[in-house]
Amino acid sequence: xxxxxxxxxxxxxxxxxxxxxxxxxxxxxxxxxxxxxxxxxxxxxxxxxxxxxxxxxxxxxxxxxxxxxxxxxxxxxxxxxxxxxxxxxxxxxxxxxxxxxxxxxxxxxxxxxxxxxxxxxxxxxxxxxxxxxxxxxxxxxxxxxxxxxxxxxxxxxxxxxxxxxxxxxxxxxxxxxxxxxxxxxxxxxxxxxxxxxxxxxxxxxxxxxxxxxxxxxxxxxxxxxxxxxxxxxxxxxxxxxxxxxxxxxxxxxxxxxxxxxxxxxxxxxxxxxxxxxxxxxxxxxxxxxxxxxxxxxxxxxxxxxxxxxxxxxxxxxxxxxxxxxxxxxxxxxxxxxxxxxxxxxxxxxxxxxxxxxxxxxxxxxxxxxxxxxxxxxxxxxxxxxxxxxxxxxxxxxxxxxxxxxxxxxxxxxx
Numbered sequence: 001x002x003x004x005x006x007x008x009x010x011x012x013x014x015x016x017x018x019x020x021x022x023x024x025x026x027x028x029x030x031x032x033x034x035x036x037x038x039x040x041x042x043x044x045x046x047x048x049x050x051x052x053x054x055x056x057x058x059x060x061x062x063x064x065x066x067x068x069x070x071x072x073x074x075x076x077x078x079x080x081x082x083x084x085x086x087x088x089x090x091x092x093x094x095x096x097x098x099x100x101x102x103x104x105x106x107x108x109x110x111x112x113x114x115x116x117x118x119x120x121x122x123x124x125x126x127x128x129x130x131x132x133x134x135x136x137x138x139x140x141x142x143x144x145x146x147x148x149x150x151x152x153x154x155x156x157x158x159x160x161x162x163x164x165x166x167x168x169x170x171x172x173x174x175x176x177x178x179x180x181x182x183x184x185x186x187x188x189x190x191x192x193x194x195x196x197x198x199x200x201x202x203x204x205x206x207x208x209x210x211x212x213x214x215x216x217x218x219x220x221x222x223x224x225x226x227x228x229x230x231x232x233x234x235x236x237x238x239x240x241x242x243x244x245x246x247x248x249x250x251x252x253x254x255x256x257x258x259x260x261x262x263x264x265x266x267x268x269x270x271x272x273x274x275x276x277x278x279x280x281x282x283x284x285x286x287x288x289x290x291x292x293x294x295x296x297x298x299x300x301x302x303x304x305x306x307x308x309x310x311x312x313x314x315x316x317x318x319x320x321x322x323x324x325x326x327x328x329x330x331x332x333x334x335x336x337x338x339x340x341x342x343x344x345x346x347x348x349x350x351x352x353x354x355x356x357x358x359x360x361x362x363x364x365x366x367x368x369x370x371x372x373x374x375x376x377x378x379x380x381x382x383x384x385x386x387x388x389x390x391x392x393x394x395x396x397x398x399x400x401x402x403x404x405x406x407x408x409x410x411x412x413x414x
Contacts, residue, residue, distance in 0.1 A: 067331030124148035178215030256280030
């Protein structure tokens with residue numbers, strides 16, 4: 001990670017004791033190394049974790065798994081599910097391999113193994129299949145990452161998502177871009193959207209096509225690409241020929257980084273890279289390719305840098321040799337959400353746990369959210385933010401109450 005990241009983490013970190021207090025005693029001292037299955041002594045509450053830990057999304061999937069297991073270890077160290085006599089959370093691990101049918105098959109296997117709830121699945125397409133499979137058994141399912149609003153729009157009573165979906169995120173992205181552009185004297189007028197082919201990319205791109213003109217932008221073209229894509233040369237040439245003011249990537253980590261690097265290598269000139277739910281916009285990208293990442297903007301889930309608990313968590317994760325990506329803390333909160341429901345239900349009865357989830361008022365702690373309130377499975381208190389890579393780190397630039405820097409827009413010309 002960058003020198004500035006280490007310096008900022010050191011400046012803002014607080015003691016482990018204060019983190020334990022701020023996190024309602026969920027965090028505890030101890031190793032963050034995890035066994036394949038976090039076995040519990042005696043009675044346990046089994047949580048199935050379904051993520052793409054092999055294949056082209058392995059980095060993101062393993063970050064999700066790490067965040068889930070970090071939460072499970074913290075919760076168990078703090079006493080487990082106290083209303084159930086200190087029952088420990090037990091992680092049962094599944095690999096979706098980035099394929100919806102395998103994600104659904106993992107649910108079937110875990111149901112046979114007596115799993116009490118699920119967390120997953122990183123991809124919306126896998127989440128749609130896995131949650132439908134879990135619904136057959138009325139098993140609670142906490143979406144850690146998965147932005148399609150179809151996940152919570154099908155009337156499935158077992159599905160809950162603490163983070164926001166692409167409907168409101170796309171709207172916020174368009175509005176924020178309009179505000180940033182207007183504040184700079186409206187230098188940007190045209191946009192090219194480049195998106196991955198699945199539910200997440202196609203659904204978000206469709207929304208942006210509708211919303212950007214409302215903010216005064218002309219969408220010159222919307223370009224779809226496959227997963228995985230190993231070469232963006234032809235797409236870069238198409239972008240170069242259109243001379244857009246803004247390039248808007250909507251894709252998974254590997255393609256996000258490769259597209260950004262290709263545009264830089266081919267010296268394609270534009271006012272801003274402004275992504276929506278950019279899978280690769282994170283500290284790893286900034287650490288690996290600082291010159292490419294500098295001044296790029298994304299609208300995404302991000303931690304609250306003004307939160308003492310969030311700053312301490314970042315320090316813990318980085319001390320463990322990991323990058324503090326959104327996968328880690330969204331997965332962490334997904335497990336917190338399930339634990340809180342089991343605690344208040346006092347049992348693993350599916351109906352009781354689902355009722356507890358529906359009435360959840362869990363403190364989001366590390367996120368720039370309002371109070372948790374579920375409506376039809378969606379936490380209406382959550383919002384994404386606009387972030388920008390600046391000087392080797394990431395700053396929130398919108399909304400203003402969480403902002404740590406002003407936007408640099410348009411980016412300085414080479």
